[in-house]
Amino acid sequence: MTLAILIADRGSLTPVEIVTAAADTLPVLFVLDRNAEDRLRLVAEALAPTVYADFTDAAACAEAIAKAGATSVTTFTDRLCPLAAEIRGHDPWPHKEEQRRRLVAAGVSRVRSTALDDPGQTRTLLSQWASGVVVKPVNGVASAHTWLLRTPRDVEEFLSAHRDGAPRLFAEEYIAGLPRETPQVADYVSVELVGPLAFVTDRAPLALPCRETGLMWPTSLTETTRLVTTARKAVEALAAGPGSYHVEIKPGTDRDEIIEVNGRLGGFVARAAAYGADVDVARLALDVAAGAPDRPIQTITWRRCVAVLLFPAPQAARRISRAPDRRSLSRRPGVLAVDQVRGAGEPCAWQRGTDDAVATIWLTGDDHRELWARFQDLTEHLREAFAFVDGEGNPT
Known part of the structure; x- marks a missing residue:
């Protein structure tokens, strides 16, 4: 019984975590797109048997997986979920608008929604959905290009950011x-x-x-x-x-x-x-x-409370001008691990959502109260330790 796993960047399990969990008792096969970056190829091939296929061709992927002897397939990467479902012989994993349509039809959701032919439609939607409008790409992941519009000013800011076009967008009613x-x-x-x-x-x-x-x-x-x-x-x-x-x-x-x-x-x-x-x-x-x-x-x-902090740059930030060092952050109360701290001079782009976090840090506490206090303390420290500039080089 070999499990084929479609691999790409930003999966909820990394190749190392997959192989560690599989140990010697579950054979795994890594499947990469034939155009995958060399870095990802090197990592995959060092860890497990690896094959390459055209990720735009589900039938070719299924053939490569079957030829390698795998009996099932999965992925831990959002954008590959439709491909994995198709290889398994299921209906493709639905994009946002189709997912909402099915949930409403089944009586599981009452949220009103629509695909946007024109970003300007959000003006009308805000007048109809008084609680607010959430706009996201139909195939978006990790909060990328996602907006919560609650006032006319929010809408105008959103429209200003989409003057030169936008990915295919989906809007739904905000529910508090x-x-x-x-x-x-x-x-x-x-x-x-x-x-x-x-x-x-x-x-x-x-x-x-x-x-x-x-x-x-x-x-x-x-x-x-x-x-x-x-x-x-x-x-x-x-x-x-x-x-x-x-x-x-x-x-x-x-x-x-x-x-x-x-x-x-x-x-x-x-x-x-x-x-x-x-x-x-x-x-x-x-x-x-x-x-x-x-x-x-x-x-x-x-056994204990844990949290991961995904510290974001301000929305207007375009570059980091000052950053803390990893060692000082690792000594903060309750810190378990510092996964990443981006450095001075690196660019920022809020449109990338959580993938643009400037620091990713794990915390622990004996109970909720202690965890929340440490989370807030670390957040305040990072606000002081980081500095950013906008597109014109001005502090923001």
Whole structure:
């Protein structure tokens, strides 16, 4: 039983994490696009058997995978989810507008939405959807090119940024979730579904115009059964089949609302479980993808609270003018790991969403209160330690 894994940059599991989780008990085959960068080729080939195929041709990919002896296929990269589904013989993983249409048709969502033929349509939509308008690319990932428009000024700023054209955009009605007692926690969560296992992730507040800034475990919500049920209904509505899914949800008073469903393991989730809990989520995700018999893992026990901070540059920033050093950040209270700190002189582009974070840092705390305090302390420190300039070279 060999599991083929479509590999590209920015997966929720890296090639190293995949091979480590597979160990010697689950054979894996890496499948890369024939035009993959040399760096990714070198990494993949050093870790596992690797084949190349044309990622624009699902039939050719399926043939290459079958020829190599693999019996199942998956991916941990958003943009490759449609390809993986097609190779498995399923309907292609739906883009944003089709996903919303199916969720509404199944009664899982009530959110109004539309594809944008013209960015100027957002003026009319804001007058119709008083709570606000969320605009994102139909195939967007990681908050890239995503806007939350709540005022006419927001709309004009959005239109100014799209004078020279835009990727194909999708707009949907903004739904406010229930306010949380902890101010560091956003009004939405994600539900992580990995075969029989399900648990909830808290999220940090968004940065302008609509960028994710962090994730926290375990959730501080005391009741999550309804959220998990909602997430599973959404996956069923998309006819997704067994697998790993990352479902973003706004908790509500009478019912919960789906933000979107991602057809792969959530980013940072396996690492968080390794730091704070008793479940090897990465291995479980691989076993589920390979069709191994279900393990009796349905709960997760957290030994400590953990968070990952994705520190964003200001929206107007175009370059880093001052940055802290990795060693000083590693000594801050509760820091577990400093994944990256970008340096002075490097460019910034908020349009890349979370992929443009200037620092990615893991934290821990004995309880929620300590974790939230350390998260806020580190955020304030980074605000002082970093400096940025705009496109004209002026401080911002």
